Amino acid sequence: MLEDKKLVELHHESGNPNFAVGDLYLGKVKKLIPGLNAAFVDVGFEKDAFLHYTDLSPYIRSILKFTQQAITDKSETFDFAKFKNEPEIIKTGKITEVLGGKPNILVQILKEPISSKGPRLSCEISLPGRFIVITPFNNVVAVSKKIHSSEERKRLQKIVEAIKPHNFGVIVRTAAEGKKTAELHEDLTTLVNTWKTIQENLRNSQAPQKILSEQTKTTSILRDLLNESFNRIVINDKNIYTDTKTYIQKIAPEKQDIVTYYHNGAPIFDHFGITRQVKASFGKTVNLDSGVYLIIEATEALHVIDVNSGYKSSSNNQEQNALASNLEAAAEIARQLRLRDLGGIIIIDFIDMKLPENKKNVYEAMEKFMAQDRAKHTILPISKFGLMQITRQRVKPEITISVAEDCPACKGTGKIGASMLIVEDIEKNLLYLLNHQHKGLTIRIHPILHSYLTKGWFLRSRQWQWYFKYKKWIKLRADSNYHLTEYRFFDANDEEIKL
Template identity: 50%
Template structure:
């Protein structure tokens, strides 16, 4: 199996696609101005106590207050509070964590009103982004994640990932980390640390310690509250940190700044793999070049087709996700209804496992498979689903088919499900339902080009249009494009883009920056 990562960097958002054998299996898109991010640490203020929930709402500086439960304060909350007072008492010299005293663990049966007060400052970390009407979820037990290790202040334990099965390797890693970790810091050893040398682990531990020192220095130096004191690494690097696999063959990026950032990160964690990071400089949009745009448009939405005419219907509700499996108009199997149902269900299991990763669906997922009479067929379907989900990084649990033919799946939910709306408001009529005559569309484009070249002064640019429109503009020996180049200069480039609607267009300058040339009035 070949794995590739393709990163599309635009002015307003960054999209990351993971391909396995050229098939899209994971997709993340995030606004560059996004406020919340899992892993960010804040010095925040308690806004409101909720004794009935044994929780509180915390102001982290955004529109929606965050939620912090008493049990999420962490066993070392009192130790943190005392240490923060010592840090804030001296603005010049940082009080080292190694000299901090451990106070008794917080009682598990305690209450929020006896522990916190309104207006109190707390150091908290986001563990779950806002989902639907809920604000972000917080924890008081801080952690700094690296590729091989996770550093936990005020903790003296060394834990090794349960996925490392070798007893000898687990003992080696535990002994190794105990010999290099500083006092008052705990460490979780991640699965990818298996077989790594002490030098690699020590280097990462020092990087994580430096992050902690920079975070606590911000608390010491500033009084502004609430305040972001530690920001998780960029979305691209954070995703790669969790996703990165030595089996990756290529990482393609279409932005020079992000390319350098990713190249630097990959060089740090896997120097022998630095050459897989490649700068994409083609004129065709990067997602079109790797056939990702088409896969996104066919894989999202309510109805998802898979092999031989069968399809899934996926519905999202506040409480759960519901999936219905339909055989559609597929040809019946010569072996009878039971064999046909098994074949459709096995195909649905393959597609559903991909959809869960692709949409990052979390919480409860209920799947209504086609009824099967034979117990061995139901067991075969359950085993197929379990096998398909082995590649999923999110924690999950799968139950066998119930007597009603339903399969229940729970999957870890950290951020909202990725739901790309493939049915959008028409960009050429802005939802009005009327547009200018299609035959006049190229005249409209020429007026825009004339304005760009002769009034704005941009001589070299890229015009992105629907592939059908691009074919019309490029057709013939003396094509429309050639006429434009003779009239406005050779800087006119016409690029077919699969993400464009039929009469939609976008202009980009020579540095691939978007130029807004569209006006709503032109559709009237």
């Protein structure tokens, strides 16, 4: 997903996307752990899934009763609207009191398997639609707090209370704002039919068994993310294009024209500059345009991000430099958290600032930059040690992409940075040296890189582009002793300039 041509989210679906968030399974309780007040449930994964008492749902007795009735139903006339709910359980109860007989149980994947852990489960069943979410076994109607108009909230509440069937709770999503009764009713009908499908799939099923899959990655992303700000959806697969066009016509007909089919020959990620952004955005080090750079390290317990000023020196005021660098880093860190889907505890070591108001500015900026993040998160102010602590919801494994390439000089025995970024690196260092009044600059580079930078005439040659941009002629000297991505700067006296 791009915002203003900048990559902010990267979703990936494997060929066998089992145990995705939202999938429904008939599981078998295998082991009760009273000390943790939790149970391990077999849902078919190599490791038993984890179900804590707090994720059981107040209506767990109703779910157990429904599951048993649906499995043994022979008549095919099981009417859920006439289903009689059992009393709710208390919040401070014991897992052994509820799941003592180790029954079969209908569960939903809350978190995908991460690292050595099995899936995390919930019995608080919810089925999301475009405008509403239904929650069986209760009759509560709630409206998203992000809809600020009290009149609109009351209108939506009345509509849903009038059209919803018995035994279904409904949560009205932010996307429902301004929608008509017919649109909400259509969404509700679709979800109720999905629940009927679950009922049918449960009949004669044996644990562990998948009862219902979440929608495909494409449709689930569009269902959750599509809003007025989307102006283009580009697809390079004919089948997915057709499915998406149909889905958009169904959920947002006014947006169907933004769906386009890409068949220009060049890889779609290369055409839209995504490959280059992936190479520049992943890996241990992330460089920003001003020279500020981030070091991102992952441990078993948490993620650590170190902010470094590099050669940024917009003024002689160290405090102002630190503030400017930290504000720029905060924007990139917020993007990195979304892009890599980092979860758990995140510690950020900002450049030291002395003034409390500057620390407050960085804290408020981080809150603003992370406002677009759909994952639940909490941000703490910068501590006396200059550290910011963030917790971010983790529901699936983080995205890790190796951007190092086999070195052409050593045939793969070492690693170098992404070669496609070498020209950008040269330009950043060149700009820095020119700003510091270095004259008569010469760059020594490998002959292949020399040919690339000097080929063509005038604006087609990178060397000429630099001349028109910086009003100075930069000499390029080929040196076959350099490896492909090696370069060094020399001054007018042919002395190497150390960066």
